[in-house]
Amino acid sequence: xxxxxxxxxxxxxxxxxxxxxxxxxxxxxxxxxxxxxxxxxxxxxxxxxxxxxxxxxxxxxxxxxxxxxxxxxxxxxxxxxxxxxxxxxxxxxxxxxxxxxxxxxxxxxxxxxxxxxxxxxxxxxxxxxxxxxxxxxxxxxxxxxxxxxxxxxxxxxxxxxxxxxxxxxxxxxxxxxxxxxxxxxxxxxxxxxxxxxxxxxxxxxxxxxxxxxxxxxxxxxxxxxxxxxxxxxxxxxxxxxxxxxxxxxxxxxxxxxxxxxxxxxxxxxxxxxxxxxxxxxxxxxxxxxxxxxxxxxxxxxxxxxxxxxxxxxxxxxxxxxxxxxxxxxxxxxxxxxxxxxxxxxxxxxxxxxxxxxxxxxxxxxxxxxxxxxxxxxxxxxxxxxxxxxxxxxxxxxxxxxxxxxxxxxxxxxxxxxxxxxxxxxxxxxxxxxxxxxxxxxxxxxxxxxxxxxxxxxxxxxxxxxxxxxxxxxxxxxxxxxxxxxxxxxxxxxxxxxxxxxxxxxxxxxx
Amino acid sequence: xxxxxxxxxxxxxxxxxxxxxxxxxxxxxxxxxxxxxxxxxxxxxxxxxxxxxxxxxxxxxxxxxxxxxxxxxxxxxxxxxxxxxxxxxxxxxxxxxxxxxxxxxxxxxxxxxxxxxxxxxxxxxxxxxxxxxxxxxxxxxxxxxxxxxxxxxxxxxxxxxxxxxxxxxxxxxxxxxxxxxxxxxxxxxxxxxxxxxxxxxxxxxxxxxxxxxxxxxxxxxxxxxxxxxxxxxxxxxxxxxxxxxxxxxxxxxxxxxxxxxxxxxxxxxxxxxxxxxxxxxxxxxxxxxxxxxxxxxxxxxxxxxxxxxxxxxxxxxxxxxxxxxxxxxxxxxxxxxxxxxxxxxxxxxxxxxxxxxxxxxxxxxxxxxxxxxxxxxxxxxxxxxxxxxxxxxxxxxxxxxxxxxxxxxxxxxxxxxxxxx
Numbered sequence: 001x002x003x004x005x006x007x008x009x010x011x012x013x014x015x016x017x018x019x020x021x022x023x024x025x026x027x028x029x030x031x032x033x034x035x036x037x038x039x040x041x042x043x044x045x046x047x048x049x050x051x052x053x054x055x056x057x058x059x060x061x062x063x064x065x066x067x068x069x070x071x072x073x074x075x076x077x078x079x080x081x082x083x084x085x086x087x088x089x090x091x092x093x094x095x096x097x098x099x100x101x102x103x104x105x106x107x108x109x110x111x112x113x114x115x116x117x118x119x120x121x122x123x124x125x126x127x128x129x130x131x132x133x134x135x136x137x138x139x140x141x142x143x144x145x146x147x148x149x150x151x152x153x154x155x156x157x158x159x160x161x162x163x164x165x166x167x168x169x170x171x172x173x174x175x176x177x178x179x180x181x182x183x184x185x186x187x188x189x190x191x192x193x194x195x196x197x198x199x200x201x202x203x204x205x206x207x208x209x210x211x212x213x214x215x216x217x218x219x220x221x222x223x224x225x226x227x228x229x230x231x232x233x234x235x236x237x238x239x240x241x242x243x244x245x246x247x248x249x250x251x252x253x254x255x256x257x258x259x260x261x262x263x264x265x266x267x268x269x270x271x272x273x274x275x276x277x278x279x280x281x282x283x284x285x286x287x288x289x290x291x292x293x294x295x296x297x298x299x300x301x302x303x304x305x306x307x308x309x310x311x312x313x314x315x316x317x318x319x320x321x322x323x324x325x326x327x328x329x330x331x332x333x334x335x336x337x338x339x340x341x342x343x344x345x346x347x348x349x350x351x352x353x354x355x356x357x358x359x360x361x362x363x364x365x366x367x368x369x370x371x372x373x374x375x376x377x378x379x380x381x382x383x384x385x386x387x388x389x390x391x392x393x394x395x396x397x398x399x400x401x402x403x404x405x406x407x408x409x410x411x412x413x414x415x416x417x418x419x420x421x422x423x424x425x426x427x428x429x430x431x432x433x434x435x436x437x438x439x440x441x442x443x444x445x446x447x448x449x450x451x452x453x454x455x456x457x458x459x460x461x462x463x464x465x466x467x468x469x470x471x472x473x474x475x476x477x478x479x480x481x482x483x484x485x486x487x488x489x490x491x492x493x494x495x496x497x498x499x500x501x502x503x504x505x506x507x508x509x510x
Numbered sequence: 511x512x513x514x515x516x517x518x519x520x521x522x523x524x525x526x527x528x529x530x531x532x533x534x535x536x537x538x539x540x541x542x543x544x545x546x547x548x549x550x551x552x553x554x555x556x557x558x559x560x561x562x563x564x565x566x567x568x569x570x571x572x573x574x575x576x577x578x579x580x581x582x583x584x585x586x587x588x589x590x591x592x593x594x595x596x597x598x599x600x601x602x603x604x605x606x607x608x609x610x611x612x613x614x615x616x617x618x619x620x621x622x623x624x625x626x627x628x629x630x631x632x633x634x635x636x637x638x639x640x641x642x643x644x645x646x647x648x649x650x651x652x653x654x655x656x657x658x659x660x661x662x663x664x665x666x667x668x669x670x671x672x673x674x675x676x677x678x679x680x681x682x683x684x685x686x687x688x689x690x691x692x693x694x695x696x697x698x699x700x701x702x703x704x705x706x707x708x709x710x711x712x713x714x715x716x717x718x719x720x721x722x723x724x725x726x727x728x729x730x731x732x733x734x735x736x737x738x739x740x741x742x743x744x745x746x747x748x749x750x751x752x753x754x755x756x757x758x759x760x761x762x763x764x765x766x767x768x769x770x771x772x773x774x775x776x777x778x779x780x781x782x783x784x785x786x787x788x789x790x791x792x793x794x795x796x797x798x799x800x801x802x803x804x805x806x807x808x809x810x811x812x813x814x815x816x817x818x819x820x821x822x823x824x825x826x827x828x829x830x831x832x833x834x835x836x837x838x839x840x841x842x843x844x845x846x847x848x849x850x851x852x853x854x855x856x857x858x859x860x861x862x863x864x865x866x867x868x869x870x871x872x873x874x875x876x877x878x879x880x881x882x883x884x885x886x887x888x889x890x891x892x893x894x895x896x897x898x899x900x901x902x903x904x905x906x907x908x909x910x911x912x913x914x915x916x917x918x919x920x921x922x923x924x925x926x927x928x929x930x931x
Contacts, residue, residue: 088668113929397831
């Protein structure tokens with residue numbers, strides 16, 4: 001099995017070629033403005049290094065931060081319609097409330113609120129107003145809206161209202177792209193709706209980008225299926241990825257986490273990815289990134305959906321060090337201009353890389369250019385860097401028990417050898433392209449997240465598992481390799497008749 | 511006595527920050543109500559605040575709050591219009607108009623309900639509340655401590671289903687009846703509590719708590735802006751005590767009898783290294799022990815703040831690894847009286863403990879005696895003790911039932927969706 005893994009970051013596009021579990025070739029190339037040509041260039045390079053013909057590649061996995069960057073940079077976003085099934089509840093804070101004005105002005109096409117939705121105990125708030133939904137759908141068609149986000153009160157408990165709205169939308173405007181909030185988020189109407197609207201706004205870009213990737217693979221003679229990496233560390237077929245671009249938002253850090261797990265063989269650990277500008281901290285649970293349970297702000301919008309629990313601080317190889325105070329470090333960075341501006345490269349800016357060179361932790365550029373730094377200055381700066389790493393790594397732990405800490409990324413030389421609260425610091429081969437490795441080894445998942453009533457806990461979990469396995473196989477997983485990685489059941493105290501929300505996730509190899 | 515003032519948009523954010531701190535871990539995040547008020551401001555609404563001490567003795571003041579589970583508010587968001595409606599219905603029932611609206615519970619999301627009603631109805635907010643913090647039940651209020659009548663209440667849901675609770679034996683009964691109705695309404699409902707006279711407001715509430723929330727919020731904002739330590743700024747301004755600084759090392763939660771109960775363990779850092787602080791909570795933080803010794807209990811305010819940002823951390827969201835400072839703020843004097851402690855002392859929460867205030871200088875005094883609260887210099891005006899006699903009489907001027915108040919529905923002040931007719 002030969003797999004190509006590509007991770008497209010804001011600065012670099014990393015690629016690896018894996019034969020089973022062996023890295024055959026790896027490269028790091030600058031990301032290009034159009035994304036696709038950088039992907040092609042890096043793919044050509046790893047294929048060239050390994051002399052594997054394009055036709056022998058069995059699967060291509062691409063992780064991209066393109067969609068989240070589109071939100072952050074306010075570009076390539078489509079105006080959308082928001083349809084909320086809520087009245088008379090939630091009437092006072094309409095969709096797009098508390099969005100940054102510049103983003104709202106781009107994304108806010110039309111807004112509709114209609115009667116319907118559910119109570120916390122599963123009763124309808126009022127009968128759903130299907131006539132108003134039909135009117136809204138016709139108004140969307142008349143306005144030329146291409147994508148719509150649908151939300152309903154308590155849809156994570158029962159998706160009935162959103163499903164009804166979707167059926168009417170499909171009848172009235174068959175070409176419109178529909179995103180339903182219960183497919184994306186949990187309890188918390190506003191944050192769930194926000195991510196639904198961002199998703200709707202990104203669908204046209206996602207379709208174009210993924211079509212361009214497929215086109216590029218065809219032109220290179222690669223006939224293998226294309227998979228896109230997701231926030232949870234798994235992959236989906238390109239077509240499903242295009243429907244949920246928000247599920248790709250955190251694929252960069254997620255791929256690093258998965259790559260770190262694979263390269264180290266560890267499944268329970270904290271991972272630190274030290275790059276040029278930031279250090280990203282995450283946690284592995286059963287070999288997958290631990291999901292976040294809190295509101296995550298994206299481009300200034302509060303969202304709540306399946307994202308890994310990450311912590312990012314301004315500390316990397318290019319991070320600025322105050323020449324007058326070694327304990328003032330960051331958060332600014334020279335970023336990709338490191339090789340022009342850092343002192344060891346002939347520049348005039350003191351960076352963490354210069355400290356690393358002066359301390360003899362790494363050999364880069366001209367060490368003579370930092371020989372003037374006093375030993376005390378270097379020692380204090382390093383102590384501060386280590387303290388920053390130690391404190392934030394500790395924040396990622398959920399219990400007092402010591403865990404291993406895996407260090408990946410180009411700035412790994414900044415890691416201390418020992419760190420309090422951790423059993424040890426683990427370094428891995430190919431750590432500089434751990435994210436591309438993480439993409440290449442990604443598995444396919446099937447997930448069920450549903451409320452069961454009156455059948456008891458064991459039966460509910462068994463049924464959810466059965467459906468999750470089916471979904472994994474239909475997503476392209478090898479049935480022989482299926483494994484249940486997550487079972488979560490949450491008794492719903494307010495719902496009648498012994499109701500249980502069950503979430504099961506199954507993964508398998510491509 | 512302070513002059514009336516108008517809340518600015520920045521003030522709304524600051525009140526939210528302060529109300530969340532005064533929530534002592536419970537009461538729900540004021541975010542949605544703050545957002546709703548800001549949207550009303552965008553449409554031109556403004557909220558003015560008056561000093562309770564400026565009221566005439568026979569002015570009639572309403573008191574509003576929201577009941578229900580914070581989880582439900584996450585989906586149904588706010589409904590200031592329902593809060594306003596409870597006031598209209600109370601006016602119709604009493605046949606009298608209100609002079610102002612006071613806050614039921616300053617801590618958490620309820621700190622904003624009177625503000626929302628004010629933004630919609632134009633009634634001024636009276637700068638006081640009935641708890642001075644957050645508590646889970648109606649019998650944990652200054653009104654209950656002063657044995658004021660618990661009725662009538664009006665309750666309205668999102669569909670404008672409405673109930674008037676015309677009489678209740680005491681606050682516990684009112685709590686029981688309204689709690690049941692609230693569940694039927696979908697576990698959230700707007701309520702207008704028993705109306706109060708100006709005299710009762712001046713003597714049986716915690717005065718100037720909206721200003722206090724605003725002041726706390728401003729202190730935190732200013733400290734962050736000038737890169738000072740917000741926690742220190744709070745301690746300094748509110749005469750608080752820093753009890754413990756450390757890292758959350760364990761959180762356990764369970765829901766029983768509709769309360770969120772649990773414990774929180776904090777391992778000491780810096781000066782507290784080697785020591786352990788344990789907090790027990792029942793919706794709000796109720797009791798704190800350092801190395802097993804009781805350090806702080808209700809009704810003193812136990813606030814858990816993010817050590818860096820000064821942001822309050824709620825019992826529903828606190829988690830392992832957070833760097834926190836536990837801060838004690840003085841309980842309002844009325845809560846520290848023997849009668850007050852019957853309602854909100856450690857025993858009211860099931861702990862067989864005497865209340866030992868963190869602020870002994872402010873301790874003492876019989877029930878309903880003038881509080882020796884230093885610094886305020888307003889005790890003489892308060893006429894503390896009057897209105898404290900137990901009584902079960904109808905509220906003043908309980909008139910015949912009348913039609914809806916002439917304020918009517920008013921204009922919809924919210925951004926109108928495209929399908930609005």
